[in-house]
Amino acid sequence: MEKLTILTLEEGSRLEWQESLTGYFRESGDYTAYLMPPCIMLPEERDIREWFDIGDGIFTLSGPIGRVSSFWCMRIDDSRLPQGSGMFLSAAREEPVMPPFAGRKLKVKAIASAETDGTFFRITAHHPLKRGI
Numbered sequence: 001m002e003k004l005t006i007l008t009l010e011e012g013s014r015l016e017w018q019e020s021l022t023g024y025f026r027e028s029g030d031y032t033a034y035l036m037p038p039c040i041m042l043p044e045e046r047d048i049r050e051w052f053d054i055g056d057g058i059f060t061l062s063g064p065i066g067r068v069s070s071f072w073c074m075r076i077d078d079s080r081l082p083q084g085s086g087m088f089l090s091a092a093r094e095e096p097v098m099p100p101f102a103g104r105k106l107k108v109k110a111i112a113s114a115e116t117d118g119t120f121f122r123i124t125a126h127h128p129l130k131r132g133i
Contacts, residue, residue, distance in 0.1 A: 001115045002069060005046045006039040006088075007054075008126075010107040014038045017087070017106065024089075024096070032091035036121045040076060040108065041068040043084035048111045048127045055080055057108045057131040061087055065095060070118070072096050091118055 009017065017038035025033055040059065046052075063075025066086065072095060073086025087106065090096040113125040 001117050003045050004069060004114045004116065005042040005044070005048065006036070006112050006114050006123075007042070007108045007129075008110045008112055009038050009040075010057075010109045013105075013107045016104075020104075021089075028096065030090050030092050030096060033089060033096075035091045035116065035118070036071075036088050036114070039088050039112075040081070040106065041071060041073055041086055041088050043068050043082055045113070048113050048125055052111055052129060053080060054108055054129050054131060057129065059106050059108065061104045061106065065089065 014037070021033045021038070025031065059076050059078050059081070061074050062077045063086070065072055066075050067073070068084060068086045070091070071088055072090040072092065073088055075084070075086045108129060110126055110128045112123045112127070114121060114123045
């Protein structure tokens with residue numbers, strides 16, 4: 001099992017992203033897009049009880065598609081996140097071809113520890129985050 005640290009999204013952002021992934025699945029047939037809930041993956045595991053400054057909690061998809069751990073993600077270049085963080089897209093072997101999502105804003109609500117083996121996913125701990133004003 002691979003251990004991950006993820007940021008989960010508020011309901012509105014989660015539903016918008018899920019709708020985008022549904023369109024992607026219809027075009028590509030890549031069912032691995034549903035392995036994880038819509039989330040921002042951090043490149044390294046961390047203690048979710050540590051203080052983590054997310055500012056207003058809004059992040060913008062700004063980078064290219066790349067790997068975070070063994071998963072394809074759309075990069076998020078933001079100084080509040082560790083370099084190499086990204087929005088989960090797919091667990092496929094080959095790089096996914098995605099519709100243009102650049103510029104989409106995502107609102108984060110919590111940090112979580114998770115585990116996956118590439119076919120199964122579960123959240124093992126969850127901690128809400130406070131947003132600054």
